[in-house]
Amino acid sequence: MQVPATFEYERADSVPHAIALLERYGPEARIVAGGHSLIPMMKLRLAQPEALIDINGLAGELGRIAVEGGELAVGALVRHAELLESETATDLFPIFRDAERVIADPIVRNRGTVGGSLCQGDPSEDLPAVFAALRATAVIQGPGGLRAVPVREFHRGPYETAVEPNELLVQLRVPVTPGTGSAYEKVERRAGDWPVAAAGAVLTVADGVITQAGIGLTAVGAENFCAPEAERHLIGRPPAAEAFAEAGRIAAGHCEPHADQRGPADYKRHLAAELTRRALTRAAGRI
Amino acid sequence: MRITVTVNGQPHTRDVEPRLLLVHFLRDELDLTGTHWGCDTSNCGVCTVRLDGVPVKSCTVLAVMADGHEVTTVEGLERDGELDAVQKGFVECHGLQCGFCTPGMLLTARWLLDRDPDPDEGRIREAISGQLCRCTGYENIVRSIRWAAEQEARS
Ligand SMILES: Cc1cc2nc3c(=O)[nH]c(=O)nc-3n(C[C@H](O)[C@H](O)[C@H](O)COP(=O)(O)OP(=O)(O)OC[C@H]3O[C@@H](n4cnc5c(N)ncnc54)[C@H](O)[C@@H]3O)c2cc1C
Ligand code: FES
Ligand code: FES
Numbered sequence: 001m002q003v004p005a006t007f008e009y010e011r012a013d014s015v016p017h018a019i020a021l022l023e024r025y026g027p028e029a030r031i032v033a034g035g036h037s038l039i040p041m042m043k044l045r046l047a048q049p050e051a052l053i054d055i056n057g058l059a060g061e062l063g064r065i066a067v068e069g070g071e072l073a074v075g076a077l078v079r080h081a082e083l084l085e086s087e088t089a090t091d092l093f094p095i096f097r098d099a100e101r102v103i104a105d106p107i108v109r110n111r112g113t114v115g116g117s118l119c120q121g122d123p124s125e126d127l128p129a130v131f132a133a134l135r136a137t138a139v140i141q142g143p144g145g146l147r148a149v150p151v152r153e154f155h156r157g158p159y160e161t162a163v164e165p166n167e168l169l170v171q172l173r174v175p176v177t178p179g180t181g182s183a184y185e186k187v188e189r190r191a192g193d194w195p196v197a198a199a200g201a202v203l204t205v206a207d208g209v210i211t212q213a214g215i216g217l218t219a220v221g222a223e224n225f226c227a228p229e230a231e232r233h234l235i236g237r238p239p240a241a242e243a244f245a246e247a248g249r250i251a252a253g254h255c256e257p258h259a260d261q262r263g264p265a266d267y268k269r270h271l272a273a274e275l276t277r278r279a280l281t282r283a284a285g286r287i
Numbered sequence: 288m289r290i291t292v293t294v295n296g297q298p299h300t301r302d303v304e305p306r307l308l309l310v311h312f313l314r315d316e317l318d319l320t321g322t323h324w325g326c327d328t329s330n331c332g333v334c335t336v337r338l339d340g341v342p343v344k345s346c347t348v349l350a351v352m353a354d355g356h357e358v359t360t361v362e363g364l365e366r367d368g369e370l371d372a373v374q375k376g377f378v379e380c381h382g383l384q385c386g387f388c389t390p391g392m393l394l395t396a397r398w399l400l401d402r403d404p405d406p407d408e409g410r411i412r413e414a415i416s417g418q419l420c421r422c423t424g425y426e427n428i429v430r431s432i433r434w435a436a437e438q439e440a441r442s
Binding site for chain 2: 002003004005006007008009032035036039040042043044052054056104105106107108110111191192
C-alpha cells in the first residue's frame with residue numbers, strides 16, 4: 001500500500017489567502033489542484049511537500065472560461081472535462097477538443113486541471129504544447145500582484161516553470177484572431193496515455209497566404225514546446241501540402257527526442273515531422 | 288483533522304490524517320469494501336466513486352478533500368432493495384467475471400447513462416476507457432451497459 005508521507009493541509013478560501021498560505025509555509029509547500037500529477041508522485045515518494053494548499057474551493061475565481069477583450073480566458077482551475085465540453089473554447093479553437101479527447105481518460109479528466117497541467121512542467125504533458133502553439137499568455141499572481149508571462153517562456157526546464165514558490169498560476173489568455181484554424185495530433189501507446197509524440201498547429205491565413213503560424217510539439221525535446229524555425233518557414237506562403245511537409249521536416253530537425261520505453265529517438269523524430277504535417281493540414285482545413 | 292463526508296446519503300465524521308486517501312477512508316474507516324484498490328498510478332479505475340455526482344479515482348483524492356462533500360460508492364447504487372439497471376445488466380449479460388473492476392465499471396456506466404441515455408458502442412467504450420478489466424471482458428461489459436440503456440428506455 002502506497003501512502004504519501006505526512007504533510008500539513010490547508011484549504012484556501014481565496015487567491016490572496018492561497019498566496020498568504022504559500023508565504024506562511026515557505027518553498028516546501030505546494031498547491032494541490034486536481035492532484036492527479038502531484039498525489040501519484042507523493043504516493044511514490046517522488047514528491048514530499050511539507051504542506052498542501054488546496055485550491056479546489058476557488059472555482060468561482062479560477063474556474064471560468066470566457067471571451068473578454070479579444071482573448072479567450074481559461075481559469076487555472078478549469079478541469080480537463082470542462083475545457084472539452086466548453087463550446088466557447090472548442091468552437092474558437094478545435095485544438096482543445098482534439099487534445100482533450102486524448103488526455104488521460106474521462107475519469108482523470110474530471111479532476112485534472114488546466115493550470116495543474118501547465119505547472120507540472122512534465123516534458124510530455126499535452127497542454128503546454130497546445131498553449132504554446134496558440135501563443136497564449138500565463139497570468140501569475142503573487143504577493144506583489146499580477147504578472148503576465150508568454151507560455152513560450154513559462155517552462156524553464158523539466159518540472160520547472162516561471163511560477164515562484166509564493167505565486168499561483170491564475171489564468172491562461174489566448175488571443176482570438178479571425179481567419180484562424182487549429183488542430184492537434186497525438187500518437188500514444190494505449191488509450192489515456194501520455195504521448196509518444198504529439199504536435200499542435202494554429203494557422204492564420206489572410207489574402208491566400210499564411211500570416212501567422214504556431215506549432216507546438218510535445219515529448220520530442222522541443223525547446224519551450226514549440227518550433228519557431230518551422231513557423232517562420234510558413235509565413236508568407238500559401239497554405240499548401242508542400243509547405244506543410246517542409247515545416248514538418250524543419251520542426252523535426254530542431255527537436256531532440258530521447259529514447260525511452262515509449263520508443264527510439266529516430267521514431268519520435270519521424271513522428272514529429274509527420275504529426276506536424278498532419279496538424280497543419282487539418283488546421284488549414286478548419287479556417 | 289476532523290472531517291464529515293456524506294457517503295451514500297449517510298454523514299460520517301472522523302478524525303483523519305491529511306495523507307489518508309479517500310479509498311482507504313471508505314474501505315478502512317467505513318468498511319465499504321465495494322470500492323476496490325488496484326494500482327499506484329491512478330490508471331486502473333477500480334477505485335472509482337462519485338464525488339458530488341462526478342466519477343473520480345478515490346486513490347488520488349485525499350479524504351480531507353471530500354470533507355463537506357457527497358460520495359456515492361457501489362453500495363449506494365441499489366435503491367430500496369432494488370438493483371440499479373446497470374447492476375441487472377451485468378448479471379443478465381455476464382459483464383461480471385472476477386468482479387474486481389466491476390464497482391468502478393458500474394459507477395461509470397451509471398454516470399454515462401445519466402448524461403446520455405442512449406449511448407452507442409463507441410461512446411460506451413470511450414466512457415469506460417479509464418476502467419481496466421483484467422479479465423478482458425469488455426465485450427460483455429459493453430453489452431451489459433447497452434442492456435441497461437434499453438431497459439431504462441422501455442420503462
Ligand atoms: C492515469 C493518468 C493519465 C494521464 N494522462 C495524461 C496525458 O495523456 N496527457 C497529459 O497531458 N496529462 C496526463 N495526465 C496528467 C493529468 O492531465 C493531470 O491532471 C495534470 O497534469 C495535472 O493537473 P492537476 O490539476 O491534477 O495538478 P496537480 O497534481 O494538483 O498539480 C500538479 C503540479 O502543479 C502545481 N499546481 C497546480 N495548480 C497550480 C496553480 N494554479 N498554480 C501554481 N501551481 C499549481 C502543483 O503544486 C503541482 O506541483 C494523466 C494523469 C493520470 C493520473
Ligand atoms: S486504484 Fe487504480 S486508479 Fe485508483
Ligand atoms: S471482471 Fe475481472 S477485472 Fe474485470
